Amino acid sequence: MTEKSKPDKARLVQLFRSFISPxxxxxxxxxxxxxxxxGLSMYCEMPLIVVLPDTVEQVQRVxxxxxxxxxxxxxxxxxxxxxxxxxxxxxxVVLSLAKFNQIISIDPLARTAxxxxxxxxxxxxxxxAEHGLYYGPDPSSQIACxxxxxxxENSGGxxxxxxxxxxxxxxxxxxxxxxxxxxxxxxxxxxxxGMDLMALITGSEGLLGIVTEVTVxxxxxxxxxxxxMAAFDSVQKAxxxxxxxxxxxxxxxxxxxxxxxxxxxxxxxxKAGYPRGAExxxxxxxxxxxxxxxxxxxxxxxxFAAFGATSIRSSQSEAERALLWKGRKSAFPAVGxxxxxxxxxxxxxxxxxxxxVLTEMQRMSDEYQLRVANVFHAGDGNLHPLIxxxxxxxxxxxxxxxxxxxxxxxxxxxxxxxxxEHGVGIEKIRQMPIQFNxxxxxxxxxxxxxxxxxxxxxxxxxxxxxxxxxEYRALETRPMPASTSDTGAA
Amino acid sequence: xxxxxxxxxxxxxxxxxxxxxxxxxxxxSKAFMGRVASGEPLRVAGHSGIVSYQxxxxxLTARAGTPLTELVAALDEQHQMLSFEPPGFGGGAxxxxxxxxxxxGPGRPWWSSVRDQVxxxxxxxxxxxxxxxxxxxxxxxxxxxxxxxxxGAMGSLGLIxxxxxxxxxxxxxxxxxxxDVALQDAVALMNRRAAEPKPLSAACxxxxxxxxxxxxxxxxxxxxxxQWQGQHSGSPLSGSQGRLLEDDESFWxxxxxxxxxxxxxxxxxxxxxIKSTAVNPDLPGNWLIDWGGAQRWYRGAASMxxxxxxxxxxxxxxxxxxxxxxxxxxxxxQARALQLLQQRLKQSFDPDGVFNPGRLYSWM
Ligand SMILES: Cc1cc2nc3c(=O)[nH]c(=O)nc-3n(C[C@H](O)[C@H](O)[C@H](O)COP(=O)(O)OP(=O)(O)OC[C@H]3O[C@@H](n4cnc5c(N)ncnc54)[C@H](O)[C@@H]3O)c2cc1C
Numbered sequence: 050m051t052e053k054s055k056p057d058k059a060r061l062v063q064l065f066r067s068f069i070s071p072x073x074x075x076x077x078x079x080x081x082x083x084x085x086x087x088g089l090s091m092y093c094e095m096p097l098i099v100v101l102p103d104t105v106e107q108v109q110r111v112x113x114x115x116x117x118x119x120x121x122x123x124x125x126x127x128x129x130x131x132x133x134x135x136x137x138x139x140x141x142v143v144l145s146l147a148k149f150n151q152i153i154s155i156d157p158l159a160r161t162a163x164x165x166x167x168x169x170x171x172x173x174x175x176x177x178a179e180h181g182l183y184y185g186p187d188p189s190s191q192i193a194c195x196x197x198x199x200x201x202e203n204s205g206g207x208x209x210x211x212x213x214x215x216x217x218x219x220x221x222x223x224x225x226x227x228x229x230x231x232x233x234x235x236x237x238x239x240x241x242x243g244m245d246l247m248a249l250i251t252g253s254e255g256l257l258g259i260v261t262e263v264t265v266x267x268x269x270x271x272x273x274x275x276x277x278m279a280a281f282d283s284v285q286k287a288x289x290x291x292x293x294x295x296x297x298x299x300x301x302x303x304x305x306x307x308x309x310x311x312x313x314x315x316x317x318x319x320k321a322g323y324p325r326g327a328e329x330x331x332x333x334x335x336x337x338x339x340x341x342x343x344x345x346x347x348x349x350x351x352x353f354a355a356f357g358a359t360s361i362r363s364s365q366s367e368a369e370r371a372l373l374w375k376g377r378k379s380a381f382p383a384v385g386x387x388x389x390x391x392x393x394x395x396x397x398x399x400x401x402x403x404x405x406v407l408t409e410m411q412r413m414s415d416e417y418q419l420r421v422a423n424v425f426h427a428g429d430g431n432l433h434p435l436i437x438x439x440x441x442x443x444x445x446x447x448x449x450x451x452x453x454x455x456x457x458x459x460x461x462x463x464x465x466x467x468x469x470e471h472g473v474g475i476e477k478i479r480q481m482p483i484q485f486n487x488x489x490x491x492x493x494x495x496x497x498x499x500x501x502x503x504x505x506x507x508x509x510x511x512x513x514x515x516x517x518x519x520e521y522r523a524l525e526t527r528p529m530p531a532s533t534s535d536t537g538a539a
Numbered sequence: 540x541x542x543x544x545x546x547x548x549x550x551x552x553x554x555x556x557x558x559x560x561x562x563x564x565x566x567x568s569k570a571f572m573g574r575v576a577s578g579e580p581l582r583v584a585g586h587s588g589i590v591s592y593q594x595x596x597x598x599l600t601a602r603a604g605t606p607l608t609e610l611v612a613a614l615d616e617q618h619q620m621l622s623f624e625p626p627g628f629g630g631g632a633x634x635x636x637x638x639x640x641x642x643x644g645p646g647r648p649w650w651s652s653v654r655d656q657v658x659x660x661x662x663x664x665x666x667x668x669x670x671x672x673x674x675x676x677x678x679x680x681x682x683x684x685x686x687x688x689x690x691g692a693m694g695s696l697g698l699i700x701x702x703x704x705x706x707x708x709x710x711x712x713x714x715x716x717x718x719d720v721a722l723q724d725a726v727a728l729m730n731r732r733a734a735e736p737k738p739l740s741a742a743c744x745x746x747x748x749x750x751x752x753x754x755x756x757x758x759x760x761x762x763x764x765x766q767w768q769g770q771h772s773g774s775p776l777s778g779s780q781g782r783l784l785e786d787d788e789s790f791w792x793x794x795x796x797x798x799x800x801x802x803x804x805x806x807x808x809x810x811x812x813i814k815s816t817a818v819n820p821d822l823p824g825n826w827l828i829d830w831g832g833a834q835r836w837y838r839g840a841a842s843m844x845x846x847x848x849x850x851x852x853x854x855x856x857x858x859x860x861x862x863x864x865x866x867x868x869x870x871x872x873q874a875r876a877l878q879l880l881q882q883r884l885k886q887s888f889d890p891d892g893v894f895n896p897g898r899l900y901s902w903m
Contacts, residue, residue, distance in 0.1 A: 069725040076780060110758070139645065158730045158731070158816050158817055159730065160730075160734055160815075180734075181734070192861075202680065203680045209678070214678065216684065217685065226880075230876050232876055232880070233877075236854060236855045236856055237813065237817075237854030238812035238855030238856060239647065239652070239830060239833045239856065240641060240652065240691065240812050241652070241691070241812065241855075241856050242691065242858050242870040242871045243691050243692065243870055243873070243900070244688055244695065244899075245641070245654055245687050245691055245692070245883065246689070246877075248654065248682055248684045248880050249684055249687075249688045251684065252684055257683075269734050269735055269736040271736045292595040295708075298618060298711065299708070300707065337736070337755070337759060338737060338738065338755075338758075338762060339762075340761075340762045341738070341755055341758060344759070345756060396821065397674075397678045399596050399675065400595070400596055400599070401581050401593070401596060422719075426678075429678050430676050430677055430678070431677070431678045434849055442726070464674070464675055464676070465674065465676050466674050466676060466679040466681050468679070468681050469677075469678035470680055471676055473680075473681055477681070481681065484682075485681070486670075489670045489671065489682070492639055492664065492670055492685070493682050493685075495888070496685075496884065499884045499886070499887045511682075512683075
């Protein structure tokens, strides 16, 4: 029989310190403070204990102890997440993977890298560069965010229209189950026999297991990349131009749109030479062989002209390309300068609905008396409305949240979804029932139960637990096969 | 061209009520795959037709019983394609079966697999609930990725009723170069070529010939052709001049559909999904290497235990794809912990084990 009574904090600290060096078992509020939230700082909670193990065996023992005592475990990478997915649990342990920051090996011929989960996204690309290779998914947070966090959120970036999301760019993970059992998922081949567990783990927000190693695919650096910037006097025209490029058979490396508020904020911040008067701006990057880029850039320029662009500029050097991207990549901090606070939303819509969605959003913006700036991964329909607000004005954050919730509802209404890349976490858990019905949510709960019957991995995040879920399971005709940790074998 | 979802749901509910088992059948083109089927046939082919297709959005949604040929015809008109090049297996293959068996063709390492391109599914689970996961947009991280989980599950988690896919524009130009190369050199060479930023879209080795396919903008393909054709003195290719393959489209189609002579006859067909650079398993006989080294086919009798060992040494897995003993397990043996996990997942979708009993694994 396992002991299920909860030990007190002091006892847990003592247990952890018997195998983790004492300074990496953090129990005091002051040292814990940096862990109270992730990138979505509106949601805060202080944990019971923070641990920073540095071997897989230590992680395993932490999990075993927590499992034995039913203590919640919240994994944490760099804490840049934008859905409060890494927000601590008041009675739980924050399991930081920050010390797992080693690139284990790079195989240039096979184009793969084996890395620990706490390795930063950009560090992989930097290490691969000497072999002419890079790691595809490039979230704007790539300087800081970790590959473990990327796997947990299935993160994307400006290049994912062409090169895919995290799920398309990883081969295998080493994982620990809630009970600390080792699981090897995937292989060095491109697929494995049977149901695709790699896909299930990717984007599972730390609810199904703790990732302790990732093998990623690397891509050859393109010979050449060039970006075209085009300004438009209406969002509709810019949206049509995006469709025009795709219809023409060109898949750009990146295809981003900004609206007038975002353009001005980014220009003031980055001085990239964006036309401040434009209603919409497109950045279209084409990459490939030198010949291909030349051919496609000419096509893109003439398409933009045909769709009524008011100005068109193509980068003529690497420096100019970097500058044009700088505005886009710093759009969030730039917007942060024109407002005391901003709230970043993350819906996806079918591209054809863009003009309608932006018009509706403007209507709501007037209604709530809150400004909205929009940056948009236009190629794949992923919208990032940034709602500007002031947290010091009583009630304004609540109003902002309500507005944000309605934007997500609108995304679902037009055939899209509530989150394209930031995840559900705590933040969007209330919107899950808009996208999924009760039976679908119950299926998610049943999947979670198959991995984590006691529900101690990142509880309260990702998937709402339905009140009568327990009763529902009781109706199952046969008992679930027990996990090895419960009974030793089944 | 009909929506039979309600009827299929009724069949599942009644089977569940009477404790009967069901054998899901789409186009019946992949009956040879997996272990021997048991259970009453549940026919999905009638549940067919394209539900929506928006070329500008690069998204297509079709009912699971829709034949691939119908999808390809619709895409052809818009100069688009199923980039994962699914095998037709005699023409009957459906999109539902293609996803369930995770079948992708020669372009897979460069143009993604069917699993990669799936955006959403509708699924009838073992409780007869008709559920929707994912969607019709490129990016969607709400909830677990149940859509892609179906790839390779061979219907063990439920009956897929509808599939939404990302489709891609066809490349402007395609050309294929052929070189005379021995097996060992071919593996190294494929990987070297794949590490170059060139428009490579398939790499296969068969009968001492290496086939490299280039696809993309005309200028890019032409430039790469002339670079690769002549440039290999001092490389394993010295002595072999690259030549252009006439009618290359039918070669790649025959590879995709497994109608090349290599695939004929009764000898068991093994599929290794391994590290692309792995030294070829030390097993004399007939080999075909595809996916730039990551998928290798072998013809001949062998024990699963022996093949498992070879596959693991090569960083991957093996399955007995066609022929041989199909009463025994034909998929790579799973570690104990993973086996239990998959049984629990199966239960979460299909608590009474209505669907495809024992088709994927003897223990499922
Ligand atoms: C300025 C800014 C820009 C951003 N831009 C993008 C963008 O372009 N695209 C994008 O997709 N995201 C973006 N993000 C969001 C964020 O960076 C990503 O979600 C990132 O993947 C989080 O990584 P992290 O290491 O910070 O994870 P954390 O925030 O620490 O954790 C995220 C989630 O992963 C879980 N987790 C972490 N490590 C593990 C592990 N080893 N095993 C299991 N679970 C684990 C946590 O429990 C949590 O649920 C941005 C964020 C910021 C602040």
